[in-house]
Amino acid sequence: MTSSRDDWIDALIEAQRPGYSLDQAFYRDDAIFERDCERVLRRHWFMAGHVSEIPDSGDYRLFDVAGESIVLVRGREGAVHAHYNVCRHRGSRVLLAPTGSVASITCGYHGWSYTLDGRLRTAPRMPDDFVPAEYGLKPCHVKVVEGLIFVCLAEGPAPDIDAVAGHLRPLLRLHGFANARLAHREVFPVQANWKLAIENYLECYHCKPAHPEYCRVEIKADSIGDGSPVAMARYDTRHREWQALAERLGTMLPAVGTELPLDERLPYTEFGAGYRAPLRASHLTGTEDGRPAAPLMGEFRDYDGGETALGIGPFTYVLAYNDHAALFEFVPHAAERSEIVTSWLVHGDARDGEDYDRDRLTWLWTVTTRQDKSIIEANAAGIRSSRYERGPASLLERDLVGFREWYLAVVGSPSRIARLTRLGGGRYFGM
C-alpha cells in the first residue's frame, strides 16, 4: 500500500457526509477493503460457532473469514482453542474437512502433528538442530461467551470483549445460550461488500417493502414502518400488554448497551447492545403460525411472546425467541464478496424431528435472509453505476447512521474521532 493510496483513502473518509450513504469506493474498492481488513476485520470479534458443535475433546470446526481459515477445537481439558489452519512446515492447510474429530491435529501433507492446544508434537525426519517448540500452530484469539465462540484475528491484543459480555450476560442467560445446541446453519453467499450486508441488517425501513413474512410475525417492523399515530398507538398498546405479561413471568429484562469512548480507545473497543420487545399478539414465537417451534429455552417457564435482539461487535447479531434463536454472522471475504451465516439454536436437549421440526424452526429466517441476500445484491449492483450518489437517511435508519460513523471513525485517522458527536451508548446500533 503506497502512502499516496493511504492519503487518498483518508481524504475520502473526510469527505463523507454525515447522515448519507457512503461513496461508491467504500463498497467496491480493493484498497479500501484492505484498509477495512487492517482496521476492522483483523481487529474486531467474529462469532465463529457454538460450543455444542464441538462437544468432546478433539472435535473441531473450521471458520473461514477474509482469506483466513481458523481451526476451533475442543482441547483435552475442555477448553476451546483457536489456531490458524496453516502448517508450520510448508504452509499447507492442516485440516481440510469443515468439521471432524481428531486425536491430534495432523497435517495430511507431511504428517506434522500438533497437540489440540497447538504445540508441535511430531515432525518426522527433521535435521538435528530443529526445535519443535518454535513451530506450534499460530494461535488465534478466542473467547467463549455463554456458549458462543468468538475469535479475533488481531496480531496484537484483541479488544476487550468481557465488558460487552458482562452487559449482555443477563439476556444471554435468559435464553440459556450456554446450554443450547446448534439445530441448523445456512450460509448465504452475497455478492456485495460486507458493509452493505450490515447496513441492511441495521434498519427495518426495508421490512415493509421487502419482508412480508417477517411483518406478519413482527409488530414493530410494521408499526414503525408505517409511523402513523394510529400505528404507533397500536404498537404501544401491544408493548404494554406484553410488558405486563413478561414482568409477571420474570422475563422482562432492561435494555443494555456499552458506551463507546470518544477518544483514541475507540478503535480498540468492542461494543454491543440488547433489548427485548413483543411479537404480534398472535405469535408466541417466530414461526409461520405463531405456535411453538421447540422446547422452551433458558429461564423461560412459559411463553411471553417476546423476542430479544442483540448485537455483539460489528459482525454478530442475534434474534432470540422463547424457544429458539437465530444468529447472524456477517463474514467479509473480498471487496464485493461476503456471506451471511445464519445459525439456529434450540434447547440443548431438544432432538431433531422429535422436539422440533427443522423446516418450521427455520422458516422465518430462511425466507427473510433469502430476501435480504437479493436486496443487498441489488443495492451493490446499483452502487456500481457511474450515476450513483450518496443519499440521505430516513428517520428509520438511525442505527445505520451510527454504524457508518463508527466505521469512518475506526477506519480513518484518529483525529476524526474527536469530532464525532453522535456516538453514544445504550440502544446504540444493531437494535
Add this chain to the structure above:
Amino acid sequence: MTSSRDDWIDALIEAQRPGYSLDQAFYRDDAIFERDCERVLRRHWFMAGHVSEIPDSGDYRLFDVAGESIVLVRGREGAVHAHYNVCRHRGSRVLLAPTGSVASITCGYHGWSYTLDGRLRTAPRMPDDFVPAEYGLKPCHVKVVEGLIFVCLAEGPAPDIDAVAGHLRPLLRLHGFANARLAHREVFPVQANWKLAIENYLECYHCKPAHPEYCRVEIKADSIGDGSPVAMARYDTRHREWQALAERLGTMLPAVGTELPLDERLPYTEFGAGYRAPLRASHLTGTEDGRPAAPLMGEFRDYDGGETALGIGPFTYVLAYNDHAALFEFVPHAAERSEIVTSWLVHGDARDGEDYDRDRLTWLWTVTTRQDKSIIEANAAGIRSSRYERGPASLLERDLVGFREWYLAVVGSPSRIARLTRLGGGRYFGM
C-alpha cells in the same frame, strides 16, 4: 487514472500504424477500456430496443451496458423515458426484472416511488427538511428514431443524432421500422473486446471462409470475396437486374451517409450510413430457401429481393430484408467481455406462428452470429499471445480501417484529428 497512465495511452495511440490492426493493449488493457468508456462508450449512442417492446404506459425494459443499467419506460403521454436504474436513497437497482409493466417506478428496497418520467413521488418516513424534488431518478439521453430507441450515457450534451436520423430516414421508412414489432432477440456473450466484435462486423473478408450459410444467401459476399473478373462481372449483372426491378417497384433508394468533420467536433459527432444491394437471384429474403419469411414490411408492395444495410453510430448495425430485419448491437461490458445482441423485427401486425415461423425467420442470423462469436473469440485468444503483431489489412477491410482511424481519433488527443485524411462521408464504414 494517473497522468503517466494517460501519457502511456496517448503515446500508444500515436504509435499505431494506419492500415494495420491495433496493438494488443487496445484489445485487452483495463486502462484503455476505461479510456474507451470515457470517450466512446459514455459519449456515443446505443440502440437499446424498439418501441414495440414497451407499447403501453408503464411498460419498461432494462438495457445494460458497460456496468450501467438503464430503465426504458413508456410514460403517461406515450413518450419513452430513460432513467439510470439507481435509487436516489441508498443506490439500489430500482427495477430488477428485465422487462415488466408498472404503475410507478417503485424501488423494492425501501419503497421510494418515482413517476414514469422519473420524479420522486413518495419516500416514506424522511426528515422534514427532505426535498423530494432534488431526488428524481438520474435521466439518460434518449431518442426514438423510426421506432428504434437510442440512449446515450453522456453526462453533458449527447452528440446530435438527428442529422444521422435525417439521412437514414428514407431507408428506415422504406422498411416501416416505426410500425414494426420485435419478433425475437438473442444475446450472444463474447469473450473479447468490443472493438474486435465491431471489426468483425465491418468486413466481409471473412464471409467466405467462415459463413457458408450467409454466402448462400448473399451474392456480394461471395463475389467480392472471390474478386476475380468473372465473379465481379457476375455481381454486376445481378446488381443491374435487381436495380431495374427495384426501380420499377419504387424501392431503389440511393446510398446515404453522414460526413464526419475533420476537426475538434469529430469526437462529439454521431455518424451513420446506409445502402441497398441485391441478394442472390434465388432469394427473395434472408431465409434458408429464399422464400418469404413474414408479411412484407413498410413501403414494400412486392419482393424486390434486396437488402438494406445500415450503420448508426459506432455500435448499431441493421440488415433489413423485404419482410424482416436483423438488428445488431455491440455492447461492451469490460475490456474482454462484450455482447452481440441480435434482434429481429417483423411487420407490426404479424403474429408469431401464424404469419411467420420463428425458426425460419431467425435461421440466418442465428447460425451466422454463432459463427461470429466463435471467430471473434478465437481472434481475442490469438491476440493474447506475446507473439501477436499488428498485421496489414486486405482490400476488403476498408471500412475496418476507417473505423480504427475514427476510433484512434476520438480516443486520442485532439491534435491527432488534424492529421487524419481518410475519414470521409458517404459509404464510410459499416457498409
Add this chain to the structure above:
Amino acid sequence: MTSSRDDWIDALIEAQRPGYSLDQAFYRDDAIFERDCERVLRRHWFMAGHVSEIPDSGDYRLFDVAGESIVLVRGREGAVHAHYNVCRHRGSRVLLAPTGSVASITCGYHGWSYTLDGRLRTAPRMPDDFVPAEYGLKPCHVKVVEGLIFVCLAEGPAPDIDAVAGHLRPLLRLHGFANARLAHREVFPVQANWKLAIENYLECYHCKPAHPEYCRVEIKADSIGDGSPVAMARYDTRHREWQALAERLGTMLPAVGTELPLDERLPYTEFGAGYRAPLRASHLTGTEDGRPAAPLMGEFRDYDGGETALGIGPFTYVLAYNDHAALFEFVPHAAERSEIVTSWLVHGDARDGEDYDRDRLTWLWTVTTRQDKSIIEANAAGIRSSRYERGPASLLERDLVGFREWYLAVVGSPSRIARLTRLGGGRYFGM
C-alpha cells in the same frame, strides 16, 4: 513493470532463507509470476507431447502454456515443426481444435494459409505491395528427444537441450521412448502456483502421509519416509537383490545428471538427471497387483521390477516402468493456476484393449496425481493466510531445496549466482 516493482522483487529474492520455503509472494503475486514468465517459463524447455501423436504429415496438436498456444505439426519431410498459433493477419488463433490433420495450416477467419513449416502460402485480396514472405507464422523452438517433443518459448536462442539429451539418452533408449505410443493423457487443473506443483513432485516426504497406493508399489518411498535403521536395511537388501537381477538382464544403467554452471551461464543452461531403482519385490511394474500392464518396451527382454526416474529441465518429469511410462508436465498458466499433464506411454505396437487395459495401466498415476492435486491446492490455500511463514525443510526435501535455489538464482540478479554453493550435478533434483 516499473523499476520500483523490479527492485521490490530483487530485494525479496535476496531476503529468502536457504533451506526454507519461499515467502507468500512467490506463490501468489502477479508481478512475480510475470518475472517467472520472463526468466523461467519463456526461457526453459517444456515437453509438449510425443511424436506418436502426430505420426503423419499434416497431423498436429496444440500445446497451451502461460497464455501461449503452440501448434506442433508434422511437416512434409517428417520433421516436427512448432509455430505460435497466431495468424499474421489480425492475430486470430489459426487452428482451434486441439488435435487434427490438415493439408495446410489455414486460418478459419480469413483463409490465410500457411505451409506446414510455417510460410505464408496464400492470403486472398491483399494489396499489391504485400510481401507474403514477411508474414510466416512465428516459429517456436522445438526439439525431438527420443520421441519426446520439447518446445521453448524463448525469443532469442533457447538453452542447449542436446547436452541434457546426451546424458539421458541411454536411459531413454532402454525404455524405447522413440518407438513408443501415447496410450492416455489426463489433465489435472491445479489452483496453485506452478512452483508448489513442482515442489510437491520433488520430494517424497509426503508419500507416506498422502499416497498409500503409491507406497504399496514403491519400496523407497516407504523405507526412506520411515528412515529407521530397520527400514533402511530393508531397502538396501531389496536394492542389492534388484541390482543383481538388472545386471544379469543388462538393464542396470548408472545414474546420470548434468552439471549446472555456477556463473552467468546458469540462467541459459538446461539440466536434467536420471536414475534407476527397484519397486517392491511384489511388483514387476507400476500396477495395482504388480503384474504386467502392457508389452515390454525398448531394450527390456524380461521384467527386472525396476523403475527409471528422469527430470528434463524444470517442468518435465518421467517415471518409466518396464512396460509403460508416466510423463508429468507442470504447466503454468497464471500466478495461481497451473496444470499437471499426465501422459502414459506404451510400446508403439501395443493396441488398446488387446495388449493392455487402460484402467489398469493408468491406475497408479491417476489416483496419485489426484491426491497430489488435492494436497498442492491445500498448500496454496494455507499460504494465502496472513499468518503463513516460511518453514524449514526436512532431510527428505533436499531436491526441493536445490530447486528453490536454482529458481532464486535464475529469477534473481546475476550476482546472486556467485553466492550459490549447493548447486551441483549428478543426482541434482527431481530424483
